[in-house]
Amino acid sequence: MPAPNLTEAEIVEAALRVIKQDVVDALSMRRLSRELGRSQMAMYYYVADKSALLDLVAAAALGDIAIPDPADGPWDARLRALITNIDEQLRTHPGVGEVLLDRMLSTDRRILNAAMEILLEGGFGDEDVLMAYATVHTYLFGRYRVISSPPPHGDDRAGDTVARLVTRLPSLSGRDFFEFGVDTLVAGLRERVARRRS
Amino acid sequence: MPAPNLTEAEIVEAALRVIKQDVVDALSMRRLSRELGRSQMAMYYYVADKSALLDLVAAAALGDIAIPDPADGPWDARLRALITNIDEQLRTHPGVGEVLLDRMLSTDRRILNAAMEILLEGGFGDEDVLMAYATVHTYLFGRYRVISSPPPHGDDRAGDTVARLVTRLPSLSGRDFFEFGVDTLVAGLRERVARRRS
DNA sequence: ACCTGAACACCGTTCAAGT
DNA sequence: ACCTGAACACCGTTCAAGT
Numbered sequence: 001m002p003a004p005n006l007t008e009a010e011i012v013e014a015a016l017r018v019i020k021q022d023v024v025d026a027l028s029m030r031r032l033s034r035e036l037g038r039s040q041m042a043m044y045y046y047v048a049d050k051s052a053l054l055d056l057v058a059a060a061a062l063g064d065i066a067i068p069d070p071a072d073g074p075w076d077a078r079l080r081a082l083i084t085n086i087d088e089q090l091r092t093h094p095g096v097g098e099v100l101l102d103r104m105l106s107t108d109r110r111i112l113n114a115a116m117e118i119l120l121e122g123g124f125g126d127e128d129v130l131m132a133y134a135t136v137h138t139y140l141f142g143r144y145r146v147i148s149s150p151p152p153h154g155d156d157r158a159g160d161t162v163a164r165l166v167t168r169l170p171s172l173s174g175r176d177f178f179e180f181g182v183d184t185l186v187a188g189l190r191e192r193v194a195r196r197r198s
Numbered sequence: 199m200p201a202p203n204l205t206e207a208e209i210v211e212a213a214l215r216v217i218k219q220d221v222v223d224a225l226s227m228r229r230l231s232r233e234l235g236r237s238q239m240a241m242y243y244y245v246a247d248k249s250a251l252l253d254l255v256a257a258a259a260l261g262d263i264a265i266p267d268p269a270d271g272p273w274d275a276r277l278r279a280l281i282t283n284i285d286e287q288l289r290t291h292p293g294v295g296e297v298l299l300d301r302m303l304s305t306d307r308r309i310l311n312a313a314m315e316i317l318l319e320g321g322f323g324d325e326d327v328l329m330a331y332a333t334v335h336t337y338l339f340g341r342y343r344v345i346s347s348p349p350p351h352g353d354d355r356a357g358d359t360v361a362r363l364v365t366r367l368p369s370l371s372g373r374d375f376f377e378f379g380v381d382t383l384v385a386g387l388r389e390r391v392a393r394r395r396s
Numbered sequence: 397a398c399c400t401g402a403a404c405a406c407c408g409t410t411c412a413a414g415t
Numbered sequence: 416a417c418c419t420g421a422a423c424a425c426c427g428t429t430c431a432a433g434t
Contacts, residue, residue: 038419113359116360142337145343188384
């Protein structure tokens with residue numbers, strides 16, 4: 001006997017399970033139904049289509065992202081913390097990165113609001129807030145894409161700069177790359193505010 | 199009579215045509231063969247599989263990216279120019295953005311080399327060059343993803359920061375967003391080098 | 397050398413039906 | 416209310432064959 005009625009929580013959980021153990025694209029309507037012991041059409045009772053399913057999963061992941069408290073420090077530290085939290089979720093569920101970021105822009109206003117308020121406090125004008133947020137968002141979009149891609153396997157053709165530098169790769173961790181990136185981004189934003197003030 | 203033998207140039211051209219007029223995912227082996235008036239299997243004579251086809255398209259697009267001449271100015275101006283050129287190609291062929299960037303890392307060393315040499319000249323140490331390049335690359339990856347996505351359609355729920363700021367959107371162009379992003383990134387990198395020197 | 401045809405294992409999705 | 420089964424129009428790809 002196949003367990004009783006499905007709940008949204010069970011569906012999301014199963015979806016995350018599939019995404020985690022297999023590759024991203026392994027999540028299909030049919031595959032998910034199989035995972036839950038139903039016929040290939042069972043999901044369509046709970047969810048309108050595949051994009052709605054992904055929305056469901058993304059909403060769950062978004063809820064886990066903590067928003068730094070104003071008491072936590074100056075605007076740039078809080079921005080950095082928020083970016084780190086989002087990145088954390090992207091790394092935990094790399095499969096839904098795209099939908100997660102899309103949803104952040106459209107349906108879920110919580111994080112977008114938090115980010116923009118931090119930027120306003122930082123001293124950006126209204127239009128600059130939009131562009132600054134877009135810059136951060138774009139970077140995060142890139143992160144989720146880059147996250148689980150293989151390292152640039154050195155062809156080791158002697159003589160070129162790449163070949164020489166690539167030998168340094170083993171001493172750098174994913175964390176190093178992330179921190180360099182966020183620090184650079186935040187430093188760039190800080191500099192823009194400073195220049196605007198003068 | 200279906201034209202004589204196909205050439206790689208014709209295939210790439212047809213692929214770009216399909217990508218341009220339809221959505222990204224419209225490019226399929228079968229669709230491309232149809233476009234060229236052959237049977238669904240014809241492409242497999244010229245190309246090992248779909249990823250090889252995309253490689254072909256990406257290689258063509260990569261060749262069009264110009265590398266700024268050392269005489270063109272200081273390192274940061276040249277980095278900015280190179281990023282602009284890459285972004286240009288991403289916007290021209292949004293469909294192959296992912297493969298294009300992947301190829302830049304793996305098979306095609308030309309642009310990677312140029313970028314890293316610019317960063318070396320800028321005064322970055324070996325490891326910092328790698329991380330700085332990764333930051334730029336990540337940003338570009340995000341760009342290609344964000345490029346043709348719809349604007350954050352305002353739900354217009356009164357009271358929140360987002361709703362207020364979104365009204366400013368119409369006065370900003372895609373170019374504004376791009377320039378803000380690159381400038382921020384380059385400013386951040388400049389600041390890191392400066393700090394390293396002191 | 398340059399393909400074509402049939403077939404397999406996958407998709408998302410619609411539509412009608414079953415308990 | 417909670418599904419199931421069959422069917423349609425798509426995929427990428429293998430394998431054997433046709434000219």
